[in-house]
Amino acid sequence: MDPEKVIQRLLKQTQQGEINWTRVSAESRFPYLTQATNDVVDVVFTAEVNGRNLALYEERYKAYTDEDSFYWTARRCMDVVSPKGEKLWQFPTSAYLNDLLDAAAYKSADVPNILMDLMGD
Template identity: 30%
Template sequence: MSADDQVERLLMQLVRDTSMGAIRWSLTEPHYFLTNATEDKVVSFYGAIYNQLEVGVYESRYKYWHDEESFHWSSEIRFSVVKDGTLVLDYRKSSAPLFQLFQMAKAQTLNIESLLKDSLF
């Protein structure tokens, strides 16, 4: 099994565990090595502890260069794993489980259910 396949399996497990309420995501500051010495901008970083690892799913905006002088800003969803203070994985391949995990972490952090319960509607 390739490394990408293993990461995709981990992402699917995180989606399952998040949907069952076994993982609690929180909006946190990204680790310094995701923002240091780069022009990339981490827009929102959702972190959790999973099997004694710090996992994170986040949206990053980056410059997409057309040539040496012109660029536009683009964005992608990424996944990171930190072990003992060291970045061991920064996964940048677009996939359905990665996007789903980002959406679930975002929704869990926003806690829409409590917003609806507390609203006048």
């Protein structure tokens, strides 16, 4: 199956509330993302889908324009991980990962209830 179609399906299921994403610390749960690297990953969203564990995150890294000149940029990634938090496979880059990460953050933060609470309804 095409990984892009899988990501699209995960996005749709997340938006419909069929997948629950949990926000966790990258450092404590997924050390492979933070150890022995200059890249920065703060937060990871995790979900179990059909018996498979997924880790969804934004990775910030230095893009060098010269030996001493760089700027920070980011990419969004999704990995299939073991129950111990070890990376088994990384999905190819996809524009849909941006939307999936935004949807996972929105759902895990319970934004609709936050907005209702702020409105006092």
